[in-house]
Amino acid sequence: MKKVSVFLVIFLTWVFVVYTPAFGQKSKFIVSGYMDWTYSWQKGKAGTFDLFHFNPIFLFQIEDKLLARAEVEYEHGGGEIVLEYAQLDWFLHDYVTISGGKFLVPFGVFNNKLHPSWISKVPGRPLANDQVVPVGWSEAGVMASGGISISGYSKINYALYLVNGLEGAEGDNIRDLRKEGDDRDIINNNKAVGGRLGIVPIKEIEIGASAYSGKYDDVASPKLSLNLYGVDAEFCYKEFLELRGEFNQADQEITDLSAPDSVGFLVKRGYYAQAALKLSPLAVSLLNPVEVVVRFSGQNFPGKAADKREVSPGVNYYVTNTGIIRLFYRLNLEDEAYKVKNNQIILQYAMGF
Amino acid sequence: MKNFKITQKKISLVIALTFAIFLFITFVHTTEVLTKGKELTGAEVYSANCGKCHSERYPSERTDDEWKVIVNHMRVIAGLTAKEAKLVLQYLQENNPEE
Numbered sequence: 001m002k003k004v005s006v007f008l009v010i011f012l013t014w015v016f017v018v019y020t021p022a023f024g025q026k027s028k029f030i031v032s033g034y035m036d037w038t039y040s041w042q043k044g045k046a047g048t049f050d051l052f053h054f055n056p057i058f059l060f061q062i063e064d065k066l067l068a069r070a071e072v073e074y075e076h077g078g079g080e081i082v083l084e085y086a087q088l089d090w091f092l093h094d095y096v097t098i099s100g101g102k103f104l105v106p107f108g109v110f111n112n113k114l115h116p117s118w119i120s121k122v123p124g125r126p127l128a129n130d131q132v133v134p135v136g137w138s139e140a141g142v143m144a145s146g147g148i149s150i151s152g153y154s155k156i157n158y159a160l161y162l163v164n165g166l167e168g169a170e171g172d173n174i175r176d177l178r179k180e181g182d183d184r185d186i187i188n189n190n191k192a193v194g195g196r197l198g199i200v201p202i203k204e205i206e207i208g209a210s211a212y213s214g215k216y217d218d219v220a221s222p223k224l225s226l227n228l229y230g231v232d233a234e235f236c237y238k239e240f241l242e243l244r245g246e247f248n249q250a251d252q253e254i255t256d257l258s259a260p261d262s263v264g265f266l267v268k269r270g271y272y273a274q275a276a277l278k279l280s281p282l283a284v285s286l287l288n289p290v291e292v293v294v295r296f297s298g299q300n301f302p303g304k305a306a307d308k309r310e311v312s313p314g315v316n317y318y319v320t321n322t323g324i325i326r327l328f329y330r331l332n333l334e335d336e337a338y339k340v341k342n343n344q345i346i347l348q349y350a351m352g353f
Numbered sequence: 354m355k356n357f358k359i360t361q362k363k364i365s366l367v368i369a370l371t372f373a374i375f376l377f378i379t380f381v382h383t384t385e386v387l388t389k390g391k392e393l394t395g396a397e398v399y400s401a402n403c404g405k406c407h408s409e410r411y412p413s414e415r416t417d418d419e420w421k422v423i424v425n426h427m428r429v430i431a432g433l434t435a436k437e438a439k440l441v442l443q444y445l446q447e448n449n450p451e452e
Contacts, residue, residue: 030419032426061422069426091425094435113430119407147434152391153401157432198432201376203401239404321408352407 028061033071036117036350043341051077052348053117055084065091073136082180085138099143102183104136106145106159106196107210108232108246111135118352121242121276122312123328126297128270131306132248133228134175139163140183141191153203158195165192165214166226171254171266174226177216188222190215208232216252224253240278247271272297276316291316293328304335314346322352395444398437406431412448420445 033056041047053075060068070086087101104112110129114120115136129135141163149155164185166177179186192214200206210230215222227250234244250268274295279287293316298309314328326348334340393401403410415423420442428438 028418028422030415030422032423057426059422059426061425067422067425067429089425089429091428091435097429099429113406145429145432147428147432147437149434149436152393155434155437157434159432206405234405236405239400239409242405318408321411 030059031056032059032353033057034116034118034350034352036348038123039347041345042343054078055116067091084136093146095146095148097145099145100141102138102140103143103161104138105161105163105194105212106143107133107137107194107212107228108196108230108248109208109234109244110232110246111137116352117348117350118322118324121274121291121293121316122295122314123326123346123348124312124330126246126270126272126274126295127299127308127310128246128248128272128297130270131173131175131299131301132250132268132270133230134166134178137178138183139165139192153200155200157198157200160195161193163192163194165190166216167218168216170217170224171252174250174252174268177226187218187220188215189220190222192226194228204235204237206232206234224255225251226253227251240281242276243274245271245273266302268299268301270297270299289318291318305338307335307338309333324348324350326350393440395440395442395447398440399444402431402433402437403427403441412445413450415445415449416451417446417449420449 033054035054036052038050038052039047040050053073055071055073057071058069062068067089068087069089071084073080073082073084075082083102085101085103087099087103090098090100092098106112108129110120110126111133115125115129117123125135139161141161143159143161143163145157145159147155147157164179164183165188166174167179167186167188168177192212194210194212194214196208196210198206198208208231210228210232212226212228214226215224216226217224228248229251230246230248232244232246234242236242248270250266252266252268254264254266272295274293276291276293278291280289292314294311294313296309296311298307300307310333311331312328314326317325317327319325326346328346328348330344330346332340332342332344412420424438424442424445427433427441428435433441
């Protein structure tokens with residue numbers, strides 16, 4: 001990994017030397033972002049309002065080829081404040097953008113494209129993007145990404161990254177391996193690599209495959225590997241029908257199984273499928289802003305205690321193009337022996353700005 | 354050197370990859386035949402890419418200069434090609450009544 005780091009330093013220096021003379025135009029700064037508030041009700045518990053997100057995004061076009069951007073996340077009315085990402089994007093070539101800093105990991109599409117509440121069609125995360133692949137998941141490192149046109153709508157897009165990587169106790173929940181408060185490696189100095197390849201064969205379809213590989217145990221010489229694999233697919237027809245899904249798998253190495261000296265993997269799988277249909281083609285003015293959505297997601301972990309499924313049917317009402325009122329019923333299904341009463345009714349107003 | 358074992362899983366993976374590549378080539382070839390000679394407009398690129406994730410943003414929502422910054426931001430997030438980004442920006446700026 002040291003060789004890779006040396007190569008990166010040399011490469012970035014070269015890029016800087018070659019492209020610096022091209023800079024020198026006026027810079028521009030704008031603020032964007034999103035927010036949402038939610039009222040959720042669960043049987044046996046007090047219903048509660050929650051200013052779940054207030055996430056301003058700062059965009060600073062330094063030069064034509066250089067963009068700085070950052071998102072600050074205020075969750076639960078400011079109870080949790082996190083720098084979601086802060087990165088420099090260097091538009092090096094038509095096919096290559098180099099990003100450095102702390103960025104959202106492009107694993108699948110939910111983490112870096114769909115998770116903002118005004119974009120996500122359903123309140124809350126699908127189970128595939130919680131304990132298997134964490135969301136929001138950002139890492140400090142460097143990334144190369146871009147898109148290459150083939151013909152008409154056909155294209156390929158890609159992202160390759162080298163990051164500090166997930167780190168924590170052996171066998172821990174993957175979600176808890178994120179470094180939220182401090183993006184530096186703590187003890188484990190192993191770097192992780194990953195990427196996503198997306199293929200758009202025709203206008204309506206995109207298929208993607210993602211992978212991530214690193215060592216996650218928080219010791220000076222880490223040994224335990226964590227490999228993530230995922231596939232994602234979407235079908236969008238004329239802006240009123242959207243079908244999408246993701247399947248993610250985590251192979252998390254552990255050594256302390258009950259048998260002495262044994263080595264094995266905790267295999268964690270998650271998936272979701274989502275269908276959204278806008279009623280605007282019916283040309284009934286009352287139904288024009290209405291969208292009917294259903295999401296089905298699940299997770300399968302070793303043992304049955306953590307196995308879950310979720311079905312969320314609901315309705316989105318577009319008050320404006322970026323302001324949406326959502327009403328959903330989240331049906332949470334556990335294995336028979338571990339059933340709990342935790343179904344929820346969720347009312348949400350989400351806004352992009 | 355480690356022994357390379359051919360397992361059923363590896364064979365399945367190779368078959369799946371071959372099938373995926375074949376499927377992709379078929380799709381690309383079909384698309385090429387259908388779209389031969391047709392250059393996409395900014396409106397078509399905008400509709401095909403931006404509308405996949407979020408509802409339409411109106412050209413009047415931002416100034417021409419601001420759209421430039423936002424399109425660069427989205428180029429990285431959405432994996433737009435440089436040509437697509439240029440066409441989307443052109444569409445937003447040309448249809449911006451405020452400018």
